[in-house]
Amino acid sequence: xxxxxxxxxxxxxxxxxxxxxxxxxxxxxxxxxxxxxxxxxxxxxxxxxxxxxxxxxxxxxxxxxxxxxxxxxxxxxxxxxxxxxxxxxxxxxxxxxxxxxxxxxxxxxxxxxxxxxxxxxxxxxxxxxxxxxxxxxxxxxxxxxxxxxxxxxxxxxxxxxxxxxxxxxxxxxxxxxxxxxxxxxxxxxxxxxxxxxxxxxxxxxxxxxxxxxxxxxxxxxxxxxxxxxxxxxxxxxxxxxxxxxxxxxxxxxxxxxxxxxxxxxxxxxxxxxxxxxxxxxxxxxxxxxxxxxxxxxxxxxxxxxxxxxxxxxxxxxxxxxxxxxxxxxxxxxxxxxxxxxxxxxxxxxxxxxxxxxxxxxxxxxxxxxxxxxxxxxxxxxxxxxxxxxxxxxxxxxxxxxxxxxxxxxxxxxxxxxxxxxxxxxxxxxxxxxxxxxxxxxxxxxxxxxxxxxxxxxxxxxxxxxxxxxxxxxxxxxxxxxxxxxxxxxxxxxxxxxxxxxxxxxxxxxxxxxx
Amino acid sequence: xxxxxxxxxxxxxxxxxxxxxxxxxxxxxxxxxxxxxxxxxxxxxxxxxxxxxxxxxxxxxxxxxxxxxxxxxxxxxxxxxxxxxxxxxxxxxxxxxxxxxxxxxxxxxxxxxxxxxxxxxxxxxxxxxxxxxxxxxxxxxxxxxxxxxxxxxxxxxxxxxxxxxxxxxxxxxxxxxxxxxxxxxxxxxxxxxxxxxxxxxxxxxxxxxxxxxxxxxxxxxxxxxxxxxxxxxxxxxxxxxxxxxxxxxxxxxxxxxxxxxxxxxxxxxxxxxxxxxxxxxxxxxxxxxxxxxxxxxxxxxxxxxxxxxxxxxxxxxxxxxxxxxxxxxxxxxxxxxxxxxxxxxxxxxxxxxxxxxxxxxxxxxxxxxxxxxxxxxxxxxxxxxxxxxxxxxxxxxxxxxxxxxxxxxxxxxxxxxxxxxxxxxxxxxxxxxxxxxxxxxxxxxxxx
Numbered sequence: 008x009x010x011x012x013x014x015x016x017x018x019x020x021x022x023x024x025x026x027x028x029x030x031x032x033x034x035x036x037x038x039x040x041x042x043x044x045x046x047x048x049x050x051x052x053x054x055x056x057x058x059x060x061x062x063x064x065x066x067x068x069x070x071x072x073x074x075x076x077x078x079x080x081x082x083x084x085x086x087x088x089x090x091x092x093x094x095x096x097x098x099x100x101x102x103x104x105x106x107x108x109x110x111x112x113x114x115x116x117x118x119x120x121x122x123x124x125x126x127x128x129x130x131x132x133x134x135x136x137x138x139x140x141x142x143x144x145x146x147x148x149x150x151x152x153x154x155x156x157x158x159x160x161x162x163x164x165x166x167x168x169x170x171x172x173x174x175x176x177x178x179x180x181x182x183x184x185x186x187x188x189x190x191x192x193x194x195x196x197x198x199x200x201x202x203x204x205x206x207x208x209x210x211x212x213x214x215x216x217x218x219x220x221x222x223x224x225x226x227x228x229x230x231x232x233x234x235x236x237x238x239x240x241x242x243x244x245x246x247x248x249x250x251x252x253x254x255x256x257x258x259x260x261x262x263x264x265x266x267x268x269x270x271x272x273x274x275x276x277x278x279x280x281x282x283x284x285x286x287x288x289x290x291x292x293x294x295x296x297x298x299x300x301x302x303x304x305x306x307x308x309x310x311x312x313x314x315x316x317x318x319x320x321x322x323x324x325x326x327x328x329x330x331x332x333x334x335x336x337x338x339x340x341x342x343x344x345x346x347x348x349x350x351x352x353x354x355x356x357x358x359x360x361x362x363x364x365x366x367x368x369x370x371x372x373x374x375x376x377x378x379x380x381x382x383x384x385x386x387x388x389x390x391x392x393x394x395x396x397x398x399x400x401x402x403x404x405x406x407x408x409x410x411x412x413x414x415x416x417x418x419x420x421x422x423x424x425x426x427x428x429x430x431x432x433x434x435x436x437x438x439x440x441x442x443x444x445x446x447x448x449x450x451x452x453x454x455x456x457x458x459x460x461x462x463x464x465x466x467x468x469x470x471x472x473x474x475x476x477x478x479x480x481x482x483x484x485x486x487x488x489x490x491x492x493x494x495x496x497x498x499x500x501x502x503x504x505x506x507x508x509x510x511x512x513x514x515x516x517x518x519x520x521x
Numbered sequence: 522x523x524x525x526x527x528x529x530x531x532x533x534x535x536x537x538x539x540x541x542x543x544x545x546x547x548x549x550x551x552x553x554x555x556x557x558x559x560x561x562x563x564x565x566x567x568x569x570x571x572x573x574x575x576x577x578x579x580x581x582x583x584x585x586x587x588x589x590x591x592x593x594x595x596x597x598x599x600x601x602x603x604x605x606x607x608x609x610x611x612x613x614x615x616x617x618x619x620x621x622x623x624x625x626x627x628x629x630x631x632x633x634x635x636x637x638x639x640x641x642x643x644x645x646x647x648x649x650x651x652x653x654x655x656x657x658x659x660x661x662x663x664x665x666x667x668x669x670x671x672x673x674x675x676x677x678x679x680x681x682x683x684x685x686x687x688x689x690x691x692x693x694x695x696x697x698x699x700x701x702x703x704x705x706x707x708x709x710x711x712x713x714x715x716x717x718x719x720x721x722x723x724x725x726x727x728x729x730x731x732x733x734x735x736x737x738x739x740x741x742x743x744x745x746x747x748x749x750x751x752x753x754x755x756x757x758x759x760x761x762x763x764x765x766x767x768x769x770x771x772x773x774x775x776x777x778x779x780x781x782x783x784x785x786x787x788x789x790x791x792x793x794x795x796x797x798x799x800x801x802x803x804x805x806x807x808x809x810x811x812x813x814x815x816x817x818x819x820x821x822x823x824x825x826x827x828x829x830x831x832x833x834x835x836x837x838x839x840x841x842x843x844x845x846x847x848x849x850x851x852x853x854x855x856x857x858x859x860x861x862x863x864x865x866x867x868x869x870x871x872x873x874x875x876x877x878x879x880x881x882x883x884x885x886x887x888x889x890x891x892x893x894x895x896x897x898x899x900x901x902x903x904x905x906x907x908x909x910x911x912x913x914x915x916x917x918x919x920x921x922x923x924x925x926x927x928x929x930x931x932x933x934x935x936x937x938x939x940x941x942x943x944x945x946x947x948x949x950x951x952x953x954x955x956x957x958x959x960x961x962x963x964x965x966x967x968x969x
Binding site: 058059061064070074075082100101112142167170171178376378380390434446466503517 | 523533537539549552564565572577578585607615617622631641644645646651660770792793794795796815817821823825826827829832834846849852857872883919920
């Protein structure tokens with residue numbers, strides 16, 4: 008047994024902690040079951056406005072005669088319910104979340120303060136520019152900052168998430184080709200791409216052409232050459248790709264795609280790996296989306312909100328969504344900001360100006376880290392992932408055995424062949440250890456994939472604990488029978504759930520219970 | 522200067538040694554030298570938390586239109602509603618804020634059950650059996666609903682009421698460039714959509730999209746819209762105001778196939794327009810085309826109640842290019858917030874909220890119409906929002922009213938007939954009689 012208070016990474020002290028088991032083992036009734044007729048929590052301000060009969064307020068043919076049955080609970084019950092629910096939920100604040108491709112880094116608390124500032128949170132989105140100069144200035148500064156980081160000319164901050172950014176990018180691609188008088192039908196994506204890529208391509212009105220990966224895990228250049236022609240509108244790439252590998256041939260790919268008149272789209276899901284080291288614009292990309300909820304530490308909120316700004320090269324600027332905030336000339340030296348719509352704009356892609364408070368959080372995060380700090384983020388993210396790769400080589404399969412970037416894809420293939428234990432079992436077993444599991448079964452081209460992204464905010468001590476847990480699990484897989492492993496987890500708020508039953512006898516609301 | 526990286530220099534050195542590397546730069550040897558950034562990013566160096574907070578306060582201070590300085594009479598899909606301490610406290614719990622999409626249900630029951638409760642509440646509001654786990658905002662929900670409707674009807678022609686939020690209509694146009702949908706705007710007559718009686722035989726609509734109430738605050742005749750759908754086989758998509766739904770018949774009761782809406786009113790700050798909450802509910806028949814995530818109830822291996830994302834085969838990560846929506850990240854935290862806020866309002870509070878908004882609106886509208894040269898923009902019945910025709914351009918009035926301490930409303934603008942003189946005004950439950958009286962006096966001066 009190792010000393011639980013000492014790190015074996017450095018020999019220096021560094022405490023160990025675990026979030027396992029989560030509290031919240033007791034089942035929690037729904038709010039509807041906690042409801043009791045006549046109970047209430049609400050209270051409103053005293054307004055002094057004269058009361059009007061409902062009959063006078065609502066035309067009879069439109070009037071609802073039964074109130075919407077929400078729930079009837081006291082404030083105390085409401086607090087207890089949602090607090091108990093929160094105890095049944097793992098989060099970054101509780102422990103390491105090495106979910107590959109998701110960049111679950113620590114979300115600084117100062118950004119919560121920023122998002123709560125009354126001068127930002129209390130601003131109506133339809134207020135004119137003259138009354139919202141602070142917001143416009145903030146958005147312009149963020150846009151310029153993101154362009155410097157990505158090496159692009161201008162950006163739209165409207166897209167609300169990565170997938171929204173992708174579709175925006177594809178519509179930009181479409182508008183650009185149209186303006187060249189060119190009709191194109193296909194978009195190329197690698198077989199390792201995120202699922203949002205092909206779905207976005209379809210919604211952008213293009214056909215997907217898949218290009219395979221080669222034995223090194225990168226785009227197969229020979230295969231790419233065979234699909235490149237003048238029907239190709241562009242290619243969507245993630246670099247580093249979803250295997251955590253840098254596409255070393257990116258310059259050649261860019262040249263080949265540009266040669267046939269296509270555009271290069273950069274899926275920014277993995278931007279964390281290259282901050283301050285290499286920029287998509289310098290690699291030859293024309294359109295870049297960023298996931299601020301990954302790279303720039305805005306919290307994921309249990310599945311959203313995100314923000315997916317899209318930056319473009321000079322030739323695509325006239326097509327950006329509008330309205331967009333710009334710094335205008337001023338008379339007396341103080342900058343003045345206004346909304347403009349680019350001349351060939353594809354139009355609006357968000358109801359308002361994007362997920363503004365998420366954008367504000369991201370700017371605060373960037374300002375705190377600074378240009379130097381951003382580069383350090385990439386360095387340590389890559390260092391952590393390579394440490395995990397090196398440490399677990401031999402314990403798990405490493406399908407592409409070469410230095411990775413910010414994440415590493417391992418495989419449970421050998422263990423599965425020998426003992427029947429799958430990637431899913433390893434993931435579930437790890438939950439018992441107080442870690443969130445890695446991403447499993449993605450990318451699709453790796454059998455029994457475990458995709459681990461430690462991020463830069465996990466300490467060497469945490470990495471050590473994670474590696475030890477994964478080693479212990481591999482030992483168990485090799486020594487116990489597979490049924491033993493399939494029983495895990497035991498100590499989580501619920502154990503393995505019946506997903507087939509959820510789909511078969513669908514209960515999407517409390518009212519659908521029989 | 523600020524950093525969230527725990528590693529000491531010694532630890533970095535020790536890890537590099539473990540990898541057999543001389544330097545951190547060696548980690549990036551796979552990146553071709555010619556592509557690498559040869560200089561530092563041209564950004565300021567890092568700063569301390571207090572410095573950055575001061576900088577952000579500067580931005581905040583430069584916004585005049587903040588609800589603690591200008592009394593808010595603007596709406597148009599973004600409302601200045603009460604957010605009680607309890608909603609702020611619960612929705613701010615870091616377990617909800619800092620978790621990812623619930624891919625591992627064993628450790629995500631908190632978020633999953635909160636979404637299940639949210640789905641139940643939205644379905645009840647809509648009078649429809651199924652609601653999803655949220656979309657980005659009202660406009661994106663409308664876009665998804667139209668995509669669903671076109672797929673379900675097999676007809677790409679979409680009749681969009683001119684009473685739909687202008688920004689939603691702009692979004693529909695943007696995304697139609699990719700899908701090829703044919704959008705036809707159906708005009709308003711005195712505030713209500715004038716659906717064509719006939720003439721659709723050669724190009725029948727696949728979808729009708731109408732607001733309830735619409736952008737001008739008018740309560741549309743959904744029975745008429747339903748009749749058009751019955752005649753043509755189109756799906757009825759209703760863009761409902763979920764607060765007004767506290768008093769109005771549900772979309773489902775009117776025969777809607779899909780209800781969409783903006784859910785910001787339930788506990789989410791104005792926030793300059795985001796993050797907001799796209800509400801989406803539909804009839805059972807369209808379940809397999811439902812966009813985005815859906816949570817369902819099931820059991821774990823011990824037979825205990827449990828929740829999990831379900832019907833996953835619809836979604837982009839499995840169906841890839843055949844998926845009908847590309848949504849992945851949504852607005853879960855806003856959905857959880859809405860569930861908390863609706864729990865706080867409860868059955869009686871939702872009615873009371875809508876009633877108070879309607880009363881304030883009635884009081885304000887009556888008082889404003891007593892002003893000289895201020896006229897109703899349209900006369901159709903309204904509930905919690907209304908438009909006026911002013912004798913001076915509305916944007917000028919908004920500027921003048923800001924000097925008097927009010928965000929007066931939203932100019933209707935070029936999308937509407939004589940819209941430059943139209944002002945859209947919303948009154949929430951937060952507005953007191955004193956505020957309204959002062960507002961009316963100020964507006965009287967602003968239009969004089």
